[in-house]
Amino acid sequence: MIELDNVNYSYGGAELLRGVSVQLAPGTFHFLTGPSGAGKTTLIRLCYGALRPTAGQVRVFDTDMTRLDRDQMAMIRRRIGVVHQDCQFLDHLPVADNIALPLIVSGRDVAAEAGNLAELMKWVGLGARADALPPELSGGERQRAALARAVIMSPDVILADEPTGNVDWDMSQRLLQLLVELNRMGKTILVASHDLALIRAAKNQVQARVLRISNKTLQLAGADL
Amino acid sequence: MKRGTIRTFLLGDAQAGRIVPPSGHTAHLTLFVSAAMAFLAVFALALSLAAGRLADRWSSELARSATLRINAPADQRAAQTEVALKILRQTPGVASARALTQEEQAALLAPWFGTDLRLDDLPVPQLIEVTEGEPGYDAAGLRLRLAAAVPGAVLDDHTRWRRPLVQAANSLRRLGWISIALIGGATAAMITLAASAALSANARVIEVLRLVGARDVYIAGAFVRRFTLRTLIGATAGVGFGMAGVLLLPESSPEGGFLTGLGFQGFGWLAPILIPPMGALVAFLATWAAARRRLKELA
Known part of the structure; x- marks a missing residue:
């Protein structure tokens, strides 16, 4: 569905992400975590083409995002749901x-x-x-x-950037519930969140993998969450 | 730009219009400026068409006619006139030649001397109106023959004073068209500024539309449609006022000369109807170009 291959991203000379490689397979549920300012939003924006990688390749639906013109980009965005x-x-x-x-x-x-x-x-x-x-x-x-x-x-893919950012616990549970339901319908989900409690709660309901941005690189977090 | 694209722009869907927030007073300014420009364009057009008519009339009527003046003592005048008419009738290229009657000559002088003048008391030369045929006559040859037979005859083929008049009328016509071009250019510049301002003011809206998968054509269309319609409506009102102004000008009359001929005649009345669609076309192209430029900048 979405594939990042050795992606670098720098802005104004400062490197934000380095050597990021990840594959979001159809029907999977991923969390993206990391401290504020680590580059979660940047990574999400790379996934739907709002940003272009300075190096490496972003492929969405087997299409190289860097080769799309503005109209093709619009068409791709109709197939990706972004919160x-x-x-x-x-x-x-x-x-x-x-x-x-x-x-x-x-x-x-x-x-x-x-x-x-x-x-x-x-x-x-x-x-x-x-x-x-x-x-x-x-x-x-x-x-x-x-x-x-x-x-x-x-859409086949839903990217959510801090969907529970400004809401209380009950509400974030409801939102998570909705995302889990979507995943059960076969949608690929990527949720950026720094809320570890939410991620733990989700792991009881769905088989979710956790990606962590740390030190400009992306790692698969273990079961220690 | 493909034809289908243009159709999408103009028809659009009702919803696309609501996507961009209403813009309040800038809409009225666009309407006002396009109305004012259309109003001015009506007068520039009236000027161009009238000057064009004048130039055509002067050059065709005057080119086809000449005047032969016979300055002779009263007792020889009739004889010389007779000889001159004979020569003229024999000259190839002269369609007709006719001596003006006393009454006609008196009418020509009436504006200066009044109507109760008796020409017999004055040494007024006899005038012969010469109408040129097709092809024309050889003026130099005619002059030579006349000089030999009729010593008091002077042929005036009007070129001397015709040329500057036609030139003046043509310059006037050119000025009129330049004015129309400038009005069109100014309209385009104004619409470009207004559209750029609207696009900048709505940068956030455009960003949201891009995020949910709107194509540039769709976003540009919302703005293009708006400005094209406003210009069309404004220009139609402006043309209405301009035409009313032209209608109120005095009727064309021989006394008034050129000034009262300012206005439209015949099919000329249809020309101003073209102004609103032309204005709308200018607005369409200007907004489209501005939108293309701005959308590329806005990511």
Whole structure:
């Protein structure tokens, strides 16, 4: 699904990642952990082509991301669901439209998918908040809306960057539950999180592997978590 | 740009318009400027078309006619006129030659001397109107023959004063077209600035759209459609006001000369209708170019 091969990334002369190689096989569940500023977000952004590696290769769906033009990149992004750290909504549109945004921009008939949209919103517990504007949502609601938007195109891969960043424990459990359900449907999941308690909780529900960024390199963490 | 792309731009979908937040007063400014530019374009167009008509008329009418003036003592005037007319009728290339009557000559002088003037009291030369045929006559040869037979005859083929007039009218027409080109250029510059500002102001929106898989064509389309429509609406209003202004100009009349001829005639009235679509096309291209540039910068 997603394959990083000896990827280096530097920004402004400073090296952030070095020699990162990893394969996310279909249907797997990975956590990406490491201290703040270690490069978790950078690695996620490399995976969906928002950043280009300074060396090495990023392959998504067997396509070399560095060779894609802007239109091809847009097409690849429709097949990857991303939950951004800061959610990234259009604040002037109601939540329902924000969740449907990937459908709208890809020219799909939103009216025809209204049923799916309503079901999805119910699944993330936002059925009653369809008409609210993003700034009116709580942190947990925003994260769930972001997750709903990430999965509306039924992507094969879901990348989530600190999806439980600003929410309380109960809410982070609910979000984790949703991600686990998606994984059981066969989706490949990569979750960046520094919350070790959450990772431990997840390991009881799903067979998750933990990748740790430390000292600019990526290692597979052992069972010591 | 493919044809399908253009169609997608113009038709778009209703939802794409809402994706970009409404822009408030900059929308009104775009409307106002395109209306003002279209208003000016109507007058520049009226000027160009009127000057063009004038240049064509002057050059064709005057080129086809000449005047023969016979300065002779009163007692010889009729005889010399007779001889001159005979020579003219024999000259190949002269379609017709006709001596002006006393009344016609009096009418020509009326603006200066009033209508109650008796020409008999003045040493007014006899005028003969010469209309050139196709092909024309040899002016130099005619002058030589006239000089031999009719000593008091002077042939004036109008070229002397015709050329500067036609040149002036042509310059005026050129100025009109240059003005229209400048108005088009200024419109393009203004739309480019407005579109760039709108794209910059919406950088975050564009980033979100890119993240969820929007193609550049889709994002640019939302902006292009908006600016094209605004320009079309503004320019239509501007042309409406401009046409009303032209309608209020005085009717064309012989007394008013060139100034009252300023306006549209016949199919010329259809020309301003082209201004809004042309303005919209300029806006379309300007926004498209600006969007392409900005989108590449915005990752």
